[in-house]
Amino acid sequence: MSIEVARIDERLVHGQVAYSWSVAYDVDTMMVVDDVCAKDEMQKMLINMAIPKGKKGLIFTTDEAILYFKNEKDRNERIFIVVKSPNTYLSLVKGGVKLKSINVGGMYFKPGKKQLSKTVYVDEDDIKTFKEMESLKVESEIRTSPSDKSINLYNLI
Secondary structure: OEEEEEEEEOOOOOHHHHHHHHHHOOOOEEEEEOOOHHHOHHHHHHHHHHOOOOOEEEEEOHHHHHHHHHOOOOOOOEEEEEEOOHHHHHHHHHOOOOOOEEEEEEEOOOOOOEEEEOOEEEOHHHHHHHHHHHHOOOEEEEOOOOOOOOEEHHHOO
């Protein structure tokens, strides 16, 4: 089992995520990790509808995702993970999930957030979380689409 892409996108699975990223990285499993979505049958149904045909879809709480990776055994999966917040990835890493890097693509404007790129806005809590991820040796890049130039998020915070 390998994590090919770990992305932050507040919209979770949508056209660009479902097709551009899953094709560019040739993944066979798309995993959404979100404590609210994993408990909402309507959201789960909508997310599963957005996952491309032929791809396996998984929707987990953070704790369920940690267990999934701890019990990986000999699964031969190429996984794309998408979450809404950097805090979810910090919880996964602290729970033992090995992440080399995070792709930050869609953290949108809300009052109190500052702009890092066209599609990435962060507040003080986000910055604190990213700095902790950096100290744990997890890279963070900003890219909206797979063909975009990678920008080191840590250089901007």
